Amino acid sequence: MSKKVNLKEKLSLFNDHWSPKIVADFNGHDVMVVKVKGEFVWHSHEDTDDFFLVLKGQLKIELPDGPVFLGPGELFIVPKGVEHRPVAEEEVHLMLIEPAGTPNTGDATTAVTKDYL
């Protein structure tokens, strides 16, 4: 049986940035928490939408049509194939959902390994 996940507690267990940690499995997807700060790379995922839920801080997601700005309790789905770049001036805490094995940069050669917390 799965266990409950306290997102804030999970986020207290690490401090590195742009390195998603898996906290639960859902229908072949990884549910993850991550801390981000600074600018990520422009990338896209050809085979999956990209789920962002802000838990703390202010996140900008740059998109071809202009940026969206997300605060706590706000979510955004980047449709599959759409180029995007997350940017966080100050540290932001996020919950992410992607199919298990999805490279965070959209490219397996540059992606970080996602570990279970």
Added chain:
Amino acid sequence: MSKKVNLKEKLSLFNDHWSPKIVADFNGHDVMVVKVKGEFVWHSHEDTDDFFLVLKGQLKIELPDGPVFLGPGELFIVPKGVEHRPVAEEEVHLMLIEPAGTPNTGDATTAVTKDYL
């Protein structure tokens, strides 16, 4: 392009209980918000895990091995096929994720229609 979703704002738009509202689409899944109060029915979903994230209040999910208790910022995945019954003594606000078309009771003949907000 999809739009950002403010979960609290979406939850302010309705007051009925046990009637999930779709706020976003993600990889063939509905992302929903719902207000619940009281006891739901025991049910299971044969083909999908069931994603619960508590946004406000205290939720009990009764399970064959005993209940789990969830507060704000806590999530729980009910594995597919596992009987469960959500119970909320006071009103609880949730974010749910299920494959599009999943009946909320596990049975299409008793399920509510999920509308877009």
